Amino acid sequence: MDALTRVLDLAQVQGTLDLRCQLAGGFSLDHVDAEPGEAPFHLVLGGSAAMELPGHTVVMEPGDLLILPRGTRHRVHDLRGRDVTTTMSLDHVGPFSIKRNTDGEPELDLLCGRFTFAPDAGRLLFGALPEVLHVRLGGEHGIDALSGIVAMFRNEVARMEPGALAVVTSLTQALFVFALRAQLRDGIMPPSLLGLMVDPRLSRALLAMLREPERDWTVAALAEQAAMSRATFARHFEARGDLAPHEVLTLLRMHLAADLLRRGGLTAGAVADRVGYRSESAFGKAFTRVMGSTPARFRREGRASD
Known part of the structure; x- marks a missing residue:
């Protein structure tokens, strides 16, 4: 067992998929500060959007994985800033809920979930990470495995076959490790x-x-x-x-x-x-x-x- 795997084990990191969002037109989703021991994440399966945090905004593109290690409150909205005129519906059919504001082709297809961890041990991992851990999985050189994982995500949530939730939960764990690797490889990790x-x-x-x-x-x-x-x-x-x-x-x-x-x-x-x-x-x-x-x-x- 390598050091990172052992620390992940100590921190009891587990991924949970909460929601799939299929949105079009003007939309805005508010996320409050997460509970201790939770790090929300978003995986963009298709389309684009903006994530607005206190003091800055991040553009979300297809294949992007965004993890918020400190559970910072944020808002996900359409890029054009259109008025929100449609109401949301929540579909509970299937292994996880789907929030949508359109019956047509979505302009944003987004998976939302969270990583849970033991708050005391989580400091070993999350204390040195930025407010937003942003990894572009679609076209980053040298991480073809990530593109493959995203493709598997898309396939599983589209087909909804038996065991789909178990598969995407396991893939979520793998994505977290790849995101940490990308951060380590970039050489921008502060002393920690x-x-x-x-x-x-x-x-x-x-x-x-x-x-x-x-x-x-x-x-x-x-x-x-x-x-x-x-x-x-x-x-x-x-x-x-x-x-x-x-x-x-x-x-x-x-x-x-x-x-x-x-x-x-x-x-x-x-x-x-x-x-x-x-x-x-x-x-x-x-x-x-x-x-x-x-x-x-x-x-x-x-x-x-x-």
């Missing part, structure tokens, strides 16, 4: 945990921490994983990650511990041991500092949420 994944050598050190959090990792040992000298590793790691190696190790240990606490079955002492703490008291202090809650309270709140 995701930024460490850009460098193949640093990501090996990150994966080593995730695989063996109980190990007494030193900078020298991590540098060896990355096949770098100690000084070079420390310098590059902090530049890419905005944190020193020992700070990232603590961060990962606490999120791994949170995952174990959510799953249940282990005492706090056993969890502490799994992530490299021989003292339950020291573990409790570190967990509270990083997660903002004691291990016991975190477990209770997780059970209440479930």
